[in-house]
Amino acid sequence: MTQEELIFDLGRTGRYARAQAPATTAGLSDIPDAFRRKRRATLPEVSELQVVRHYTRLSQKNFSIDTHFYPLGSCTMKYNPRACNSLAMLPGFLDRHPHAPDSTGQGFLACLWELQEMLAEVTGMRSVSLAPMAGAQGEFTGVAMIRAYHVARGDTERTEILVPDAAHGTNPATAVMCGYKVREIPTAADGDVDMEALQEAVGPQTAGIMLTNPSTVGVFERRIQEIAALVHDAGGLLYYDGANLNAILGKARPGDMGFDVIHINLHKTFSTPHGGGGPGAGAVGVGERLLPHIPVPQVGHDDNGYHWRGEDEIPQTIGRLSAFMGNAGVLLRAYVYARMLGSNGMVRVAEFATLNANYLMSRLRAEGFQVWLPERRASHEFIVSLKSEAKELGVTAGDFAKRLLDLGYHAPTAYFPLLVPECFLIEPTETETRDDLEGFVQAMVTIREEARQDKDFVKGAPYNMPVRRLDEVKAAKELDLKWQGDAG
Amino acid sequence: MSNVPSDLKYASSHEWVRQEDDGTVTVGISDHAQDSLGDLVFVETPEIDGTVEAGEACAVVESVKAASDVYAPVAGTIVDTNSQLQDAPELVNTDPYGEGWIMRIRVDDPDALEELMDADDYEHFIAEEDEG
Numbered sequence: 001m002t003q004e005e006l007i008f009d010l011g012r013t014g015r016y017a018r019a020q021a022p023a024t025t026a027g028l029s030d031i032p033d034a035f036r037r038k039r040r041a042t043l044p045e046v047s048e049l050q051v052v053r054h055y056t057r058l059s060q061k062n063f064s065i066d067t068h069f070y071p072l073g074s075c076t077m078k079y080n081p082r083a084c085n086s087l088a089m090l091p092g093f094l095d096r097h098p099h100a101p102d103s104t105g106q107g108f109l110a111c112l113w114e115l116q117e118m119l120a121e122v123t124g125m126r127s128v129s130l131a132p133m134a135g136a137q138g139e140f141t142g143v144a145m146i147r148a149y150h151v152a153r154g155d156t157e158r159t160e161i162l163v164p165d166a167a168h169g170t171n172p173a174t175a176v177m178c179g180y181k182v183r184e185i186p187t188a189a190d191g192d193v194d195m196e197a198l199q200e201a202v203g204p205q206t207a208g209i210m211l212t213n214p215s216t217v218g219v220f221e222r223r224i225q226e227i228a229a230l231v232h233d234a235g236g237l238l239y240y241d242g243a244n245l246n247a248i249l250g251k252a253r254p255g256d257m258g259f260d261v262i263h264i265n266l267h268k269t270f271s272t273p274h275g276g277g278g279p280g281a282g283a284v285g286v287g288e289r290l291l292p293h294i295p296v297p298q299v300g301h302d303d304n305g306y307h308w309r310g311e312d313e314i315p316q317t318i319g320r321l322s323a324f325m326g327n328a329g330v331l332l333r334a335y336v337y338a339r340m341l342g343s344n345g346m347v348r349v350a351e352f353a354t355l356n357a358n359y360l361m362s363r364l365r366a367e368g369f370q371v372w373l374p375e376r377r378a379s380h381e382f383i384v385s386l387k388s389e390a391k392e393l394g395v396t397a398g399d400f401a402k403r404l405l406d407l408g409y410h411a412p413t414a415y416f417p418l419l420v421p422e423c424f425l426i427e428p429t430e431t432e433t434r435d436d437l438e439g440f441v442q443a444m445v446t447i448r449e450e451a452r453q454d455k456d457f458v459k460g461a462p463y464n465m466p467v468r469r470l471d472e473v474k475a476a477k478e479l480d481l482k483w484q485g486d487a488g
Numbered sequence: 489m490s491n492v493p494s495d496l497k498y499a500s501s502h503e504w505v506r507q508e509d510d511g512t513v514t515v516g517i518s519d520h521a522q523d524s525l526g527d528l529v530f531v532e533t534p535e536i537d538g539t540v541e542a543g544e545a546c547a548v549v550e551s552v553k554a555a556s557d558v559y560a561p562v563a564g565t566i567v568d569t570n571s572q573l574q575d576a577p578e579l580v581n582t583d584p585y586g587e588g589w590i591m592r593i594r595v596d597d598p599d600a601l602e603e604l605m606d607a608d609d610y611e612h613f614i615a616e617e618d619e620g
Binding site for chain 1: 527553
C-alpha cells in the first residue's frame with residue numbers, strides 16, 4: 001500500500017473540472033463588503049473526481065471492526081448491527097432541530113425515555129440520565145454527583161477518592177478534575193482488590209471509591225459486597241466504571257452489588273460505532289442517594305406524554321453537560337440495539353463475550369503463552385504477558401503488536417494495565433466466530449516462530465501497512481496535526 | 489542486567505537517592521525503571537520549596553507506553569529540580585544516575601535514609617520482581 005498524498009498536494013493552482021461543472025449564475029454580489037474575506041482562502045484546487053478518489057483511498061486504509069478482528073482490551077470492539085444505523089438515520093430523527101418543541105418530538109423523546117428505563121433495569125439503578133457525551137464525561141458526572149451529595153449534607157471534610165492501581169487512567173484523572181485527592185489501592189496476587197490495604201485506607205476523609213467490575217485485569221471482583229459495606233459504613237459512596245459492563249450485562253447488576261452511581265459506555269456495550277475518538281455516550285445511572293443530583297436534561301413521562309426535565313424539576317441537579325441532550329444519534333443506535341436484543345439477548349451478550357474470552361485464553365495458554373491469573377476464570381477479557389518472549393527472544397509486546405497488523409489483526413491493548421509487564425489485554429467480544437479466534441491464535445504462534453528464526457524481522461514490522469514502524473517518541477513530542485500551507 | 493551503582497540508596501518504587509555533602513539528597517529513577525518504561529517523552533517535576541511526605545507521588549514520568557508517578561523516597565522539602573528535563577526528558581533514559589536526575593530534597597530526618605535499600609538489596613529486589 002502506498003502513502004496517500006495530502007489533498008492540498010493533489011491540487012494545482014487554477015485547476016477547474018470544466019467538463020462536469022454545473023451551470024450556475026449565482027453570484028456572491030449580495031454579500032456586504034464588511035463580511036467578505038480580504039485574502040483568498042487557501043483551499044485545495046481539485047476536481048470532484050479527485051476528491052472522491054482521495055477519500056475513497058483513505059477509507060480503504062481503515063483498519064476497523066468492519067475489516068478486521070479487533071480484540072482491543074477494555075474497548076469492546078464488537079460488530080455494530082447495520083439495522084441500528086439505518087433506523088437511527090430515519091429522516092424524522094435526522095431532520096429534527098434540537099430546539100423543536102417537545103410536542104413535535106414525542107417519538108424521539110419516547111425512544112430516549114425507554115432507553116433510560118431499559119438501562120436502569122439492566123443495571124439495577126433507580127434512574128438514568130443520558131446527558132454525558134462520552135465515557136470520561138460520564139465519570140466526571142458521577143464523581144461530581146458524589147461531591148454534590150456530600151456538600152448537600154454539609155459533609156465537607158471528605159477529600160479523597162480511592163482508586164485501585166489497576167484502574168483505567170481516566171479514574172484518577174476524574175477524581176482530580178472533581179477536586180479530590182487520589183489514594184491508590186493495590187491489587188492482591190489473586191487479582192482482587194487488596195482488602196487489608198482498603199481497610200487501612202477507608203476513613204472519614206473518604207468521599208468514595210471508583211471500581212471497575214470486572215476489573216481491568218479481566219476478573220470479577222468477588223468481594224464486592226464486602227467492599228461496598230466497608231465504604232458505605234465509612235460514609236463514602238461507590239462509583240461503578242461501566243467500561244467492562246459487557247461481561248455481566250443482564251447477568252449481574254451493579255445496583256445489586258451496592259453501587260451508588262454507574263456510567264455506561266453505550267458506544268461499547270450497546271454497540272454504537274466508536275474508535276478514532278468518538279462519538280461516545282456515557283449515560284449515568286444513580287441509586288437512591290444521588291437521585292436529586294442527576295444531570296439535566298432527562299426525559300420525563302407523565303399523562304401528557306414525554307418532555308425534557310430541567311432544573312425546575314430537579315433543583316439539586318449538578319446541571320448541564322452540553323448545550324443540548326447528549327449525543328442523540330448514538331443514543332438512538334443504542335436504543336435500537338437494546339430493543340433488538342431484548343432482555344434475553346442481553347444475557348446472551350454477556351455469556352458469549354465471556355465464552356469467547358475464556359476459549360481464546362485457554363487456546364493461547366495451550367500454545368504456551370503465559371496467561372495472567374490462570375487460576376481465575378476470565379471475564380470478557382484476559383491478559384497475556386509476553387515477558388518471557390521479551391526476555392528469551394528479545395521481542396516485546398510492542399513488536400508482537402506491530403507484526404499482528406501485518407497478519408490482519410488489530411493489536412490488543414498493549415502495556416495496560418501497568419502492573420503486568422509486557423502485557424496484552426485481549427477482548428474478543430461476543431461477535432467473533434471460533435474460526436476467527438483460532439486465526440488470532442495462529443497469528444500469535446506464527447509471530448513467536450518468526451521471532452525464534454529472526455528476531456530482527458519481527459522488530460522491523462509492520463511491512464504491509466501504509467507506513468512502517470513509526471517514531472513514537474517524535475510523535476509524542478512534536479505534535480504536527482495541522483496543514484500550515486507553503487507559508488508554514 | 490541493569491546498572492545499579494553501589495554508592496546509592498534505592499526505594500521499592502524504583503527511585504534512587506544520593507546523599508550530597510550539603511545535607512540534601514538527589515533523587516532520580518533507576519536504570520531498571522527507565523528501561524521498563526521505555527523512551528520518555530515528558531517529565532513533570534515538583535514545585536520548588538514544596539514539602540513532600542515519604543511515599544508521596546511528587547513527579548510524573550511519561551513514556552511512549554505509560555505515565556507513572558515518581559514517589560518521594562524520603563520526607564522533606566524540594567530545594568531544586570532538573571529544569572533540563574523540560575526539553576530533554578530523554579536524559580532520564582540515557583543517563584539516569586547523572587544528567588537525568590529529577591529533584592533535590594532537603595531531608596527532614598536523615599535517619600529515614602536507613603529505611604531505603606542498598607545496591608545489593610535492590611538488585612535482589614528487581615531480580616525477584618522479575619521472577620514474579
